[in-house]
Amino acid sequence: MRRFFICLAAIAALAACSKPAAPPAAAGGAAQPAPPTAPAGPAAGGGGAAPTAPAAASVSGTFTVDGKPATLSFAGAYKDEPFGGQPVTALVFTQNDQKGDAQPADDALFRKLGDAIVAKVQPDGTLIEFDLVHAALKEPSSVSLSGPVTLKDFKLDASVLSGHLTTSGPTDVFGQSVVIDLTFRAPAP
Secondary structure (H helix, E strand, C coil): CHHHHHHHHHHHHHHHHHCCCHHHHHHCCCCCCHHHHHHHHHHHHCCCHHHHHHHHCEEEEEEEECCEECCCCEEEEEEEEEECCEEEEEEEEECCCCCCCCCHHHHHHCCCCCCEEEEEECCCCCEEEEEEECCCCCCCCCEECCCCCEEEEEEECCCEEEEEEECCCCEEECCEEEEEEEEEEEECC
16 A cells, blocks of 8 residues: 555656646745756756856956957866966966866867967966967967066955956057956866
C-alpha cells in the first residue's frame, strides 16, 4: 500500500512538471514551482557561485584604432608571475568569451579571443605590462605599450578588482591612432 501511494505521488509530481513551465512559475505557488526552478539554475550557470561571477565581471567604454571600435565584452582577472617580489594580476579584456580557456592572457595575445587588452598590474595599481590586440592594427601580433596608458581609481579587495584604463585621448602607436578609455570590474583571482 505504501508503494502505491509513493508511486501515485511520483506520477502526480511528474504530471505537474510536464505542464508548461511558464504558468507554474508565474503562479508563484510554494510547493510545485521549486522543482522547475531547480533545473533552470544549473542550466543557467551551474549553481549559486557561477551566476555571481559573470554578473561581477564587466568592461565598458572605448577601445578604438584609427576610429574603428573594438567590442570588449568579457573581463577576467588571473594570477600571473610575480614581478620584483610583488604579486601580479593579469587583467584580460576580450571580444570573445574567456570561460573555460586555460590560458586566457596568452590566447588573447595570440588573437584567439578576438580584439583584446591584457594589462598586468601589481596590488598597488602599478601597470607593469600592457598589450593590445585589435583587428585594425597593422601589426600582425599584439602591441605592447608603456607610458601612454594609465590605470586610475584602481581598487583591489578580497573579491573584486576595479578601475579605469585610459590613454587620456588619442595616442600614436606605430603611426595609428589608439584611444583607450575603459572602466572595468572583475572577480579577484
